[in-house]
Amino acid sequence: MNILWVSAHPDPRSLNGSLRDSALTWLAGAGHTTMESDLYRMGWNPVVTAEDYAHDPAHRLRVATASSTALAGGTIAADIAAEQDKVRRADAVVLQFPLWWFSMPAIMKGWVDRVFVEGFGYGIRKAGGGTRRYGDGLMAGTRALIVTSMGGSEHTVSARGINGSLDELLFPIQHGFFWYTGMSVLPPVLIPSADRMTDAGYAAAEAHLQARLGTLFSDRPILYRPQNGGEYDANFVLDDAHAPGESGLRVHTTR
Template sequence: MNVLIVFAHPEPQSFSGALKNTAVATLQEAGHNVEVSDLYEMGWQAVLGHGDFCGDRADAAYLDLSREQEHAFASGTFDEVVKAEQRKVTNADLILFHFPVWWFSMPAILKGWVDRVFARGFAYSTGKKYSSGHFKGKKAMLCITTGTAATLYEPNGIDGDLHHVLWPIHNGILAYTGFTVLPPYASWMPARLSEEERISYLKGYARRLQDIDHLEPLFFHPWEDYDETQRLKPGVVAKSGVQWNPRANQRKYEAAIQYTPEAK
């Protein structure tokens, strides 16, 4: 399997960096091909704009980003750094996104990677989204770290259900473009843990990756559950992600860990 890891943390020695290193070692040991896009190390330019389009433009007088992206993809005139990342995505069977949760979302540099790389024409187009998306057949998973405890991300927690917090990424980016979305791996408050506790999280992540082919993906309603207005049909019960509990889902990978993150 070809795996792309998109890593978005400014400090290589961070716990996010340790998780990334664990992923590389675990996956390579299992015989997978692994490629890493370290966005800070690359000096990734996060802002989508005029510079993304080289050569002839669809309309040089007015920047319509969707139109220009579609034109650049069809004509092969994207900036070379964008084309390089798109080639990585094309080759990947699985993409792992490693990042700290900042302001209930991903760091700006990673959002900018999505803005520029998941371009119209390449990642989505008219009639090609969700279950018919361009990336159908590929898998994606988030590996996140947080600054607060797991209890805050429960349905009755002050920060809100983790599934709802990650919905714009899981549904709006990954499912939208056709990925099969795997449950995220969350490390809660690693900066406040002991070395032993952090090692336990790394071992849990390694076990998760060793089991990657057998993970049950998150549920998203298929097209046939929606009517012509793209709303759920009468009688269809909304259940995207409802049956997924982030703490229960992760417990099997922490089964050998004496430390219990949610008890902190």
């Protein structure tokens, strides 16, 4: 299987860098084909500009329209096109990053912003009308996994932990990016207490990550509700028959 590993850490000698290198070696040994986008090493530009779309600066930049026009016309920037080609060929996409301020590093957010343009990541129209999203995007059939580290303990991202549950913390990425574009989202891999990692702790983290990679194509995805499955009304509000009396992010998964 083809696996795209996208990582974001400024130091290749870091915990994240070591785990990434180990994971890529393990995947290759297991017979997978790996593609890598080490964003810091690539010097990835995270900023959306008119130049991405060969857009005439004399005219107002409407990002969605300019990006979809460039995508269709083959004038999108070469670095964006190269990453889109990797995504198209991937059977699974792994995003690996340290959790900074409750989200991914800016350089990785910029990878998402620039690569998943209109016509590729969103704004996909169905033949019969309506828009393909939330389980029905172009990336349907692709598996998606977050591998993230944090300085705090795992207890702080538990159901009653002070930071909220991990799935709720990562909801904008897992549901708003992966699931929105159609990917099947696997439960994330958390490497906690990263700032206090011992040799024994690293060995355990490495073994845990490899075990999860071994079931990358067999683990049950998070059961998010599809947009077009009949559970949402015409305004995309969850019908009262589902998760009655509940609210918040958790209602968008079935349990």
